[in-house]
Amino acid sequence: MTLDATLARIDSDLPQALDRLMALLRIPSISTDPAYKADCDTAADWLVSDLASIGIAAEKRPTPGHPMVVGHVDGDGPHVLFYGHYDVQPVDPLNLWDRDPFDPAIEETPKGRVIRARGASDDKGQLMTFVEACRAWKEVNGSLPCKITFFFEGEEESGSPSLIPFLNENAKELKADIALICDTGLFESKTPSIMTQLRGLCGEEITLTGATKDLHSGMFGGAGQNPIRVLAKILGNLHDDNGRIQVPDFYDGVPELDPEIKAQWDGLNFDHASFLGDVGLSKPAGEQDRTALEMLWSRPTAEINGIIGGYTGDGFKTVLPAQARAKVSFRLVGQQDPHAIRDNFRAWVQAQLPEDVTAEFHAHGASPASQMATDHPAFEQSRAVLGAEWGKEAAFTGCGGSIPVAGYFKSILGMDTMLVGWAKDDDQIHSPNEKYDVESFHKGIRSWARILDAIS
Amino acid sequence: MTLDATLARIDSDLPQALDRLMALLRIPSISTDPAYKADCDTAADWLVSDLASIGIAAEKRPTPGHPMVVGHVDGDGPHVLFYGHYDVQPVDPLNLWDRDPFDPAIEETPKGRVIRARGASDDKGQLMTFVEACRAWKEVNGSLPCKITFFFEGEEESGSPSLIPFLNENAKELKADIALICDTGLFESKTPSIMTQLRGLCGEEITLTGATKDLHSGMFGGAGQNPIRVLAKILGNLHDDNGRIQVPDFYDGVPELDPEIKAQWDGLNFDHASFLGDVGLSKPAGEQDRTALEMLWSRPTAEINGIIGGYTGDGFKTVLPAQARAKVSFRLVGQQDPHAIRDNFRAWVQAQLPEDVTAEFHAHGASPASQMATDHPAFEQSRAVLGAEWGKEAAFTGCGGSIPVAGYFKSILGMDTMLVGWAKDDDQIHSPNEKYDVESFHKGIRSWARILDAIS
Missing domain, CATH: 3.40.630.10 (Zn peptidases)
Structure with missing residues (x-):
């Protein structure tokens, strides 16, 4: 033998x-x-x-x-x-x-x-x-x-x-x-x-610009546009209350799970309470009509991986910053096209910009699932x-x-x-x-x- | 003489x-x-x-x-x-x-x-x-x-x-x-x-905490809660589409402008196009039914003065951070009570927290108008x-x-x-x-x- x-x-x-x-x-x-x-x-x-x-x-x-x-x-x-x-x-x-x-x-x-x-x-x-x-x-x-x-x-x-x-x-x-x-x-x-x-990945960086320089909120507060406020408003719209991603056509190419694979996954009896519990979490935060394993393996995501704007040191500064920036990524599945998703995301952001705020985008990699x-x-x-x-x-x-x-x-x-x-x-x-x-x-x-x- | x-x-x-x-x-x-x-x-x-x-x-x-x-x-x-x-x-x-x-x-x-x-x-x-x-x-x-x-x-x-x-x-x-x-x-x-x-001022710092440590979005993305996403959602709700602040009872104690003062202000013929134009802006961004001078002098504001979370350096990191933080301030007028506003803001944030996310608050000064x-x-x-x-x-x-x-x-x-x-x-x-x-x-x-x- x-x-x-x-x-x-x-x-x-x-x-x-x-x-x-x-x-x-x-x-x-x-x-x-x-x-x-x-x-x-x-x-x-x-x-x-x-x-x-x-x-x-x-x-x-x-x-x-x-x-x-x-x-x-x-x-x-x-x-x-x-x-x-x-x-x-x-x-x-x-x-x-x-x-x-x-x-x-x-x-x-x-x-x-x-x-x-x-x-x-x-x-x-x-x-x-x-x-x-x-x-x-x-x-x-x-x-x-x-x-x-x-x-x-x-x-x-x-x-x-x-x-x-x-x-x-x-x-x-x-x-x-x-x-x-x-x-x-x-x-x-x-x-x-x-x-x-x-899963695949599409990474994107957004920089919103309002005024030509940082403003003092004592002088401009109320009338001056604040790009952090605009960024929060837009990114706050990224998911609906059920965790579904709101970028148009985002779910194009997302397949339903093959029943044979689904049966294997169900057989794993994934203990999401323990998986999340190990890091102090309890409730799967994705699409609420999906299992936790689907959220992790077969469903796409939209995540804000970083955000920065204004004064972030100790204490307080009443600044209305000229810029605010975020890094956003999408985990992709099935036939989702990272380039189409990037384009749709950019257009979706642009459509939500108020007067006086412009957006610049920077691509950070794109790979399909x-x-x-x-x-x-x-x-x-x-x-x-x-x-x-x-x-x-x-x-x-x-x-x-x-x-x-x-x-x-x-x-x-x-x-x-x-x-x-x-x-x-x-x-x-x-x-x-x-x-x-x-x-x-x-x-x-x-x-x-x-x-x-x-x-x- | x-x-x-x-x-x-x-x-x-x-x-x-x-x-x-x-x-x-x-x-x-x-x-x-x-x-x-x-x-x-x-x-x-x-x-x-x-x-x-x-x-x-x-x-x-x-x-x-x-x-x-x-x-x-x-x-x-x-x-x-x-x-x-x-x-x-x-x-x-x-x-x-x-x-x-x-x-x-x-x-x-x-x-x-x-x-x-x-x-x-x-x-x-x-x-x-x-x-x-x-x-x-x-x-x-x-x-x-x-x-x-x-x-x-x-x-x-x-x-x-x-x-x-x-x-x-x-x-x-x-x-x-x-x-x-x-x-x-x-x-x-x-x-x-x-x-x-x-105007008076009430400064407030919020720290949202999700997981006990930063997570990798390849491992947890979709199921793990992301405090930046939660923070954006909450702060995105701070103003309605007309610029009105949504914190409950926020406008308690905000007086209408004395007609005599309003007449003096109107007489100033404030050139808001030039005031904003000097810093690259054009449209007064506050409550849309108010004049620019009212936005600046006699109306209260809510501003996000700083925000930070996740990876903010060069390049990209697919992190789901454990924490996200923002500094928010309110410019106050009339009889607005900075302490009541702080309490109402905190309760309003708390009411919007999903499972697995907690908020800590830190006060940064409070002075009435x-x-x-x-x-x-x-x-x-x-x-x-x-x-x-x-x-x-x-x-x-x-x-x-x-x-x-x-x-x-x-x-x-x-x-x-x-x-x-x-x-x-x-x-x-x-x-x-x-x-x-x-x-x-x-x-x-x-x-x-x-x-x-x-x-x-």
């Missing part, structure tokens, strides 16, 4: 696998900060060398930013591309960490053993679950069960500026039957989940075997956010992506004291062995 | 009067900045010595902050208290000044000669118009025409922390028949005006003589702002105040390149001589 032997090898090799992860975690590969450029390079070298130790030929490939790592292993069966990223988020505020973020340690906690370090979960720990599964498989069976391309990026946490050009320039080399990405989590920290729909074509057999094969590892049947789930690389794989390489990962909700990614459960790491490696076995 | 001789003396002494003002302007008496504490003291000494040079016994009186200057001259007729302040606003941004703010100079401009310096208009230049009128009167006539108390403050630009205790402790000494304050301006820079109504009792004969006597100086009949006007000291004179000393001054709209008080027209200074001195003559 190839799989059983591989799983046994994974179990016995866990201490060494943790040691290897620790070594990678010690490299402070913060991609957004130029001070860590050499460390990003070191992390790429470390991965090349770690793959080499399994007998996988990989190389560091330069970009105008941090390097990519690409490796190939030939084999029978389907050709999969595995993607992960070796760069990490900055660590500030450093004073909120209980230990040096780049001096990883295994800590005993009331919820079990955790690996504490920046990148432990996002994405070094997750990335290594796949690498370690390949190592065990290779060591037990002498070769890997299918053809695999390894593709590691070093700029995911800083906007992936080199990714699109790199995919375009190396399309032929990187195209596989399906991409696997390990950068997501377990549903409610316990149910294995394969994300098959991700991604719906994975789950007809590749790997999806059902993987779903079928994950239950055995986690004791809970796996589900096709949605994601409230965007994972742009999955969209690029589709649009540039014509390749579908299967997103599966082992992170937990309390991993504190992007925050101080990031951790990854040893259970996530261990069962994650075993899960990849099961998936490789199932799809080969 | 006492008055004619005094006016002639004022004309001939103008160069020396300007020299004296220059000396006072050279003292950087910025009251809010501890670095200038000694300079505030020097300015007080200078005033004591300048009054002594006219034969007026004055002294510097300590307070926990900067000193007051108090002087008395006995005389027949009514007892007037003259109030001015010797402290000035900070000068930053210094790079926007065309010269050292404390190196005053007379500059020729297309609109005439101006005195350029911090404090030239607010309030050293204005204050000195009264002192110089007294000097000329004394020099021509050997004594002053009435009993006068001089009262100069050094903390007006930093919130007057010592004023109320000082008035309380020295009430008997300071109480006069009427107070004169020279800290206001000409209506539209040309019509002499005696301000007889000032001031309506001067114009039955003291000085008001009509002064109004009657100012036309001769300025070539335009003087009017009783309103003021959109507050001049707290006038309220304290009434509430603590039981003394009415006559507010009259010679500043122009383009004096740039509190801003770089502050100036005071030599015309304001010269005719201001002459105006005080006329007023002293009329009321004695």
